[in-house]
Amino acid sequence: MKRTRVIAAFVTTVVAAAGLSACAATGSSSDGSVTVSIMETKQIGIDSVKKQIPGFEAAMKKQGKNIKVKLVGDVLTDPQFVTKITQQFIAGEAPDVIDxxxxxxxGFAGAGYLAPLDGDLAKWDGWGHYFPQIKKAMVRQDGKIYALVHDTGVQNFFYRKDLLTGYGVDTTQPATWEDMIARLEQVKAKNGNLPPIVIPAGTAWGGGSWGEGFQPILAGVDQKYYSLKTGKWDLKSSGWLPTFNLYSELVTKGLLPVQDLENPNPWEPTKYDKFPAGKLQVSAQGTWGWKFDWGPAGATPIADLETKVDTWQYPAMESGGKTYGWSGLGSSYGVAAKSTHKEAAVLLAEYLSSGKPLAEQLVASGAAPVRDDIADVKPFSGEPKLVQAGKDLASSLYVPTGDGSEQIAQAVANATELILQGKANGQQAYDAFVKDATDLLGPTLVK
Structure with a gap:
């Protein structure tokens, strides 16, 4: 499962303590060729990029460019990757391209480790095909772009259509959370009185309680909780309290699996056990669920997945509001600031983010496209759920945030934990959140 990890503080800590670490050297050879390196730390990425290297080298040769690619494949957890690449950045030995x-x-851009790409992207014909909201979200607080996003996902609610249909429960899109809760109570009355929905919450889910749980709901109420212009968080923004109240209502009515959410790895009993087994009928989930979680090669495959499972968008908090999906930037290609072959490195990143190479990678990872010209490209065109996710981007929300995200994630996890433990209602959890977040953020990051 692709879980949100908030690592900016960890990056800072590692940078301060990092030493040197060797990395495969790149450069020019006696035959006039240039070798650029690319680092992949997930097996899917390693396999995908390895497959694309011959095509890139051949395409460059047709353009009169003798560029060779060295794949640095090393399967690492996120903390392991951050430690290793930070050491390499400091030593000036990082690969040219980093996924x-x-x-x-x-964090890496702020430390000066990534090269700005604005000038290169402005000259690239593929840039005009990127969705406007994706291009906007790539811009950092200083107004520059430091990494080229190549995939994204749309998060909404996956539900067991086969089971709800069997229960006689309406499967049309719930318009509001009131409708959704009424629907969930009907499901609970039919499923043996079991909690029917999982939304990440509490401390055990870590950063996912914010990025995959709370924030998508919050953004449906109010999107002014963070300002890129000022770099400050508005803890009095109108969406916080209604979202905490919603969590409290879900827990009070027995709709969230509290015991499972207190599990050290809460995604296992919920998404990997009960949802596939039909003991939990609705799950907050991103596009990657079609592949990573429940696809044929996923963590817990569901037979006839696309027949048994369908999706709802997030309901509106109040009547008259719009339903929506929640999108986020997925993986990006950054170019090391100290790369001696930036032009070749950017060409590689652009190639991998275009046409068939991109289509093949999106299918492998179960991701949605970040550009408007991929839906008809094979093999992506043969994946109707992923194609639909690309269409859903048009109505999806995304709120870029900056410094303080990790502190907000911690405060949300702590406050929702109080709700799970029955120690706070929505108002009390919100009050605890404001105090906690204020202490964690400090005066410079709070409006």
Whole structure:
């Protein structure tokens, strides 16, 4: 499962303590060729990029460019990756291109480790095909772009259509959370009185309680909780309290699996056990669920997945509001600031973010496209759920945030934990959140 990890503080700590670490050297050879390196730390990425290297080298040769690619494949956890790449950045030995999660970009860019790409992207014909909201979200607080996003996801609610249909429960899109809760109570009355929905919450889910749980709901109420212009968080923004109240209502009515959410790895009993087994019928989930979680090669495959499972968008908090999906930037190609072959490195990143190479990678990872010209490209065109996710981006919300995200995530996890433990209602959890977040953020990051 692709879980949100908030690592900016960890990046800072590692930078302060890092030493030197060797990395495969790149450069020019006696035959006039240039070798650029690319680092991949997930097996899917390693396999995908390895497959694309011959095509890139051949395409460059047709353009009169003799560029060779060295794949640095090393399967690492996010903390392991951050430690290793930070050491390499400091030593000036980082690979030319680094495939990294978007949440890592602000920390590395702020430390001066990534090269700005604005000038290169402005000259690239593929740039005009990127969705406007994706292009906007790539811009950092200083107004520059430091990494080229190549995939994204749309998060909404996956539900067991087969089971709800069997229960006689309406499967049309719930318009509001009131409708959704009424629907969930009907499901609970039919499923043996079991909690029917999982939304990440509490401390055990870590950063996911914010990025995959709370924030998508919050953004449906109010999107002014963070200002890129000022770099400050508005803890009095109108969406916080209604969202905490919603969590409290879900817990009070027995709709959230509290015991499972207190599990050290809460995604296992919920998404990997009960949802596939039909003992939990609705799950907050991103596009990657079609592949990573429940696809044929996923963590817990569901037979006939696309027949048994369908999706709802997030309901509106109040009547008259719009339903929506929640999108986020997925993985990005950054170019090391100290790369001696930036032009070739950017060409590689652009190639991998275009046409068939991109289509193949999106299918492998279960991701949605970040550009408007991929839906008809094979093999992506043969994946109707992923194609639909790309269409859903048009109505999806995304609120870029910056410094303080990790502190907000911690405060939300702590406050929702109080709700899970029955120690706070919505108002009390919100009050605890404001105090906690204020202490964690400090005066410079709070409006």
């Amino acid at each position: 990294l999660g978007d949440s890592m970009v602000p």
